[in-house]
Amino acid sequence: MPGYYLFYSMETQVITVREHIIQTACKLFHEQGYNLTGINQIIDEAGLAKASLYYHFPSKEDLCVAYLQRRNKLWFDGLESYLNGTSEPRHRIVKTFDFRALHLENNNFGGCSYIKIISEMPQRGEKINRQVLLQKEKQRLFFLELTRLAIGNRKTAARVADTIFLLFDGGTVQCQVYREVTPLQVARRAVVELLDGL
């Protein structure tokens, strides 16, 4: 496997070139935005030639899709680990808001990758469009499943779950705007009272 094992990740693990590119792009796209991050900066930071990047990713848009998939994986992996040991559905829902606040703080209040990318590219490409909708739907179903476990599979469950999802996204974007965790704490409390009132 020539070209493999050439780079080291932050945890000093041996990784592939492709993985190294994704990690570099992931950091820059999320910190500076997709449109404000040029291919030039990515290859500078990653320490490779331009044609090498284009060998692994045919276009910037393809790299963007890989970025979105990676953010999605990082989020759900981190969440799963954070919820480990918590089995009660209501607690899992509420702790998801806690983790979101923690996650945003650790990411310098960068907001939601998917919302950001569609804000940057209103007439989004087909690949990016599919990714965003796919992953937003995954988040929605996550709340729906937990809500059904929490309040029973009654008729209103879908609407309650969607309301929780609205508070989740609202809290996320307002934390991005105000650069503080307060909005997500307000959202968390609203969710508790919503579930307790049922």
Place this chain on the structure above:
Amino acid sequence: MPGYYLFYSMETQVITVREHIIQTACKLFHEQGYNLTGINQIIDEAGLAKASLYYHFPSKEDLCVAYLQRRNKLWFDGLESYLNGTSEPRHRIVKTFDFRALHLENNNFGGCSYIKIISEMPQRGEKINRQVLLQKEKQRLFFLELTRLAIGNRKTAARVADTIFLLFDGGTVQCQVYREVTPLQVARRAVVELLDGL
């Protein structure tokens, strides 16, 4: 007043050059995004020379501030007109969600200008930063005032208002993602039940 009365707006009103630039930039920034809209495209569409634009606006960022102010004015003017005749505070709150849905449909689900601009420019300039926070705070206070009128100036009013604001922004960004009004309808219903439960 040389240079005045040179252009016509969509309503066939005589307008100044500065106004014509703002209207053109407003349309393009909101439809295509700020970073994907070049100065060149703006002057092409507006039908004037590049140096003329820079005579009226010293930089693209200054034009951005004017764009944000205009979007803010359009929103609140439209809202005021929509709420005209509705005096009951709860109705005014709920109708604000209706108007939001209507407004997003008319703007091709472009979302919230302020959230979009900070998504495009994570390390935003000082002028833009000030505008966004100013106008988001204006929206928040709008809901706070109405909530106090609706449920009385009790201790929980601020938190209820912030929850409504969370549902408002959550609904807005999800409408932008899904390109349909359903999220704001769900948000509206959640607001009704929130207020009825008090």
Place this chain on the structure above:
DNA sequence: GTCTATATTGTGATAGAC
């Protein structure tokens, strides 16, 4: 698979004539 060198187009902004 990675490199250097280059192609092409666009960017925000300015000088100076009128």
Place this chain on the structure above:
DNA sequence: GTCTATCACAATATAGAC
């Protein structure tokens, strides 16, 4: 106040050698 012409630089992407 508006124009033409031009600046310096960055954008995404590719050809072809090794």
